[in-house]
Amino acid sequence: xxxxxxxxxxxxxxxxxxxxxxxxxxxxxxxxxxxxxxxxxxxxxxxxxxxxxxxxxxxxxxxxxxxxxxxxxxxxxxxxxxxxxxxxxxxxxxxxxxxxxxxxxxxxxxxxxxxxxxxxxxxxxxxxxxxxxxxxxxxxxxxxxxxxxxxxxxxxxxxxxxxxxxxxxxxxxxxxxxxxxxxxxxxxxxxxxxxxxxxxxxxxxxxxxxxxxxxxxxxxxxxxxxxxxxxxxxxxxxxxxxxxxxxxxxxxxxxxxxxxxxxxxxxxxxxxxxxxxxxxxxxxxxxxxxxxxxxxxxxxxxxxxxxxxxxxxxxxxxxxxxxxxxxxxxxxxxxxxxxxxxxxxxxxxxxxxxxxxxxxxxxxxxxxxxxxxxxxxxxxxxxxxxxxxxxxxxxxxxxxxxxxxxxxxx
Amino acid sequence: xxxxxxxxxxxxxxxxxxxxxxxxxxxxxxxxxxxxxxxxxxxxxxxxxxxxxxxxxxxxxxxxxxxxxxxxxxxxxxxxxxxxxxxxxxxxxxxxxxxxxxxxxxxxxxxxxxxxxxxxxxxxxxxxxxxxxxxxxxxxxxxxxxxxxxxxxxxxxxxxxxxxxxxxxxxxxxxxxxxxxxxxxxxxxxxxxxxxxxxxxxxxxxxxxxxxxxxxxxxxxxxxxxxxxxxxxxxxxxx
Numbered sequence: 001x002x003x004x005x006x007x008x009x010x011x012x013x014x015x016x017x018x019x020x021x022x023x024x025x026x027x028x029x030x031x032x033x034x035x036x037x038x039x040x041x042x043x044x045x046x047x048x049x050x051x052x053x054x055x056x057x058x059x060x061x062x063x064x065x066x067x068x069x070x071x072x073x074x075x076x077x078x079x080x081x082x083x084x085x086x087x088x089x090x091x092x093x094x095x096x097x098x099x100x101x102x103x104x105x106x107x108x109x110x111x112x113x114x115x116x117x118x119x120x121x122x123x124x125x126x127x128x129x130x131x132x133x134x135x136x137x138x139x140x141x142x143x144x145x146x147x148x149x150x151x152x153x154x155x156x157x158x159x160x161x162x163x164x165x166x167x168x169x170x171x172x173x174x175x176x177x178x179x180x181x182x183x184x185x186x187x188x189x190x191x192x193x194x195x196x197x198x199x200x201x202x203x204x205x206x207x208x209x210x211x212x213x214x215x216x217x218x219x220x221x222x223x224x225x226x227x228x229x230x231x232x233x234x235x236x237x238x239x240x241x242x243x244x245x246x247x248x249x250x251x252x253x254x255x256x257x258x259x260x261x262x263x264x265x266x267x268x269x270x271x272x273x274x275x276x277x278x279x280x281x282x283x284x285x286x287x288x289x290x291x292x293x294x295x296x297x298x299x300x301x302x303x304x305x306x307x308x309x310x311x312x313x314x315x316x317x318x319x320x321x322x323x324x325x326x327x328x329x330x331x332x333x334x335x336x337x338x339x340x341x342x343x344x345x346x347x348x349x350x351x352x353x354x355x356x357x358x359x360x361x362x363x364x365x366x367x368x369x370x371x372x373x374x375x376x377x378x379x380x381x382x383x384x385x386x387x388x389x390x391x392x393x394x395x396x397x398x399x400x401x402x403x404x405x406x407x408x409x410x
Numbered sequence: 411x412x413x414x415x416x417x418x419x420x421x422x423x424x425x426x427x428x429x430x431x432x433x434x435x436x437x438x439x440x441x442x443x444x445x446x447x448x449x450x451x452x453x454x455x456x457x458x459x460x461x462x463x464x465x466x467x468x469x470x471x472x473x474x475x476x477x478x479x480x481x482x483x484x485x486x487x488x489x490x491x492x493x494x495x496x497x498x499x500x501x502x503x504x505x506x507x508x509x510x511x512x513x514x515x516x517x518x519x520x521x522x523x524x525x526x527x528x529x530x531x532x533x534x535x536x537x538x539x540x541x542x543x544x545x546x547x548x549x550x551x552x553x554x555x556x557x558x559x560x561x562x563x564x565x566x567x568x569x570x571x572x573x574x575x576x577x578x579x580x581x582x583x584x585x586x587x588x589x590x591x592x593x594x595x596x597x598x599x600x601x602x603x604x605x606x607x608x609x610x611x612x613x614x615x616x617x618x619x620x621x622x623x624x625x626x627x628x629x630x631x632x633x634x635x636x637x638x639x640x641x642x643x644x645x646x647x648x649x
Contacts, residue, residue: 006515006516013506318506321499322516324462324491325516326493326521329484331520403465406503407464407499407576
């Protein structure tokens with residue numbers, strides 16, 4: 001049987017401890033809700049698809065050494081020819097960037113070259129007609145580039161291409177009520193129009209950070225091969241051949257031309273490694289926040305156990321008197337559980353408001369997503385259960401106080 | 411009302427058994443006012459705690475209001491304590507976090523009594539002890555005598571069959587002790603059964619009957635040579 005009124009009255013006489021525990025619960029709820037929400041978002045990012053056949057992809061970041069920027073074109077052509085003929089290779093491309101590479105170009109895409117603001121930002125992948133087959137990107141409308149459309153230019157001289165292939169996400173942004181296929185758009189602020197000749201189902205931008213979230217699936221493929229002393233090869237192996245080409249492809253390139261270096265950590269990477277490196281900080285943050293949450297919950301539980309144990313010790317005689325006056329063990333257990341529940345409810349009400357407030361602040365300051373109420377509701381239930389779990393041991397101890405305690409001398 | 415037959419209470423450790431009560435026999439009739447006296451360590455308090463079902467006993471029989479209590483479980487014992495017994499402790503044992511009203515309400519809440527009836531009983535019992543105006547006061551705001559009166563009101567509010575008092579005036583000065591004793595006598599005159607443990611001979615003399623405990627047993631004062639020694643010493647000091 002609940003005796004809420006006398007418990008509330010008694011709690012009012014112990015304001016300091018009560019308020020401290022309620023605030024601790026409130027802060028824990030506010031922080032844990034937001035932290036778990038961020039963790040969930042980070043974990044969600046880890047598993048975002050790139051739109052490519054990742055399991056068969058090898059990325060090689062190549063830096064030419066002692067070769068003039070303008071002279072790299074024939075070398076790249078030679079590399080591509082060799083790579084495409086290598087045993088176990090399905091296809092290969094040279095590109096300035098690819099999904100999750102970490103660095104690349106982003107440009108504004110406009111309907112009107114004079115528009116102040118672009119409709120969207122997009123990542124630019126300078127590729128050739130082998131890009132779709134190498135990446136495994138699915139063409140859902142239009143056509144692929146033809147080999148005669150591929151132009152070779154020095155990086156600094158890049159100008160908007162007359163033909164482009166874009167992702168469906170960018171198409172939907174540019175033309176929400178129809179398809180972008182056949183339409184003319186403007187990349188950056190040049191007056192050179194680009195016609196959308198194809199739409200691919202999905203490709204991700206090179207960046208994994210939150211800053212690119214607003215255009216994370218907006219990609220433009222341009223039929224351009226960039227010359228320069230720095231570029232990447234993306235190589236798609238035949239099924240089951242990835243390990244083999246991971247060993248043979250770099251050797252082949254070195255054999256083809258020794259005037260190059262591959263960096264130690266980003267030189268030769270399977271896409272599994274690319275993904276792991278791209279999301280290293282997300283995983284780290286998720287882990288850190290998880291540890292912080294666990295520690296906060298443990299500290300809160302310890303605080304509840306500590307305070308209740310202290311109260312049980314302090315009120316031992318009082319418990320004995322209650323037992324002498326007719327309280328059953330169940331009544332005493334119920335007293336402490338109810339007392340904790342009341343403190344917990346006060347804590348979670350404040351905590352829920354605080355959680356929403358902190359999230360709103362982060363939404364305005366860091367463009368974070370709005371906190372789902374499911375997290376708040378789950379946090380409230382979890383904190384109340386944690387409180388009841390933490391108070392159980394001292395409450396059981398209290399219920400075992402003998403009524404004869406009432407007759408003990410002070 | 412209260413009948414103990416060949417009752418014993420043994421405290422056991424690994425090496426020694428200590429009898430707090432041994433072959434203890436007592437029969438308190440309904441409406442009696444019995445004072446239980448004896449020297450320190452004689453077993454008075456042990457008797458009271460067993461009589462009040464605060465503690466179990468090791469052997470013998472104990473009938474309280476016709477119920478054999480030895481085999482009752484903890485819940486049943488709690489229920490009897492709540493409904494049939496009123497306690498008055500030497501240290502008052504009021505709950506400091508609750509005001510007078512809420513203190514008296516504690517046993518009534520455990521009985522599951524409706525709020526209106528609880529309020530009526532609390533105010534009646536406060537009237538009875540002359541503290542109706544102090545219902546909202548906290549124990550710390552009352553004198554010792556007033557606190558003991560609140561404790562008596564708490565004991566009376568549940569209309570118990572038996573009132574057990576453990577040195578009810580032990581923590582009070584003479585004047586307060588006298589007024590509390592007069593209150594107990596009034597309550598007895600109204601028909602209550604009272605068993606009072608005390609080592610104060612003056613207080614015991616006000617009871618209807620005295621039961622003397624020595625070494626855990628009830629003794630006949632006229633036949634026990636130990637009593638004559640104690641009595642002689644007492645007489646000597648007061649003479």
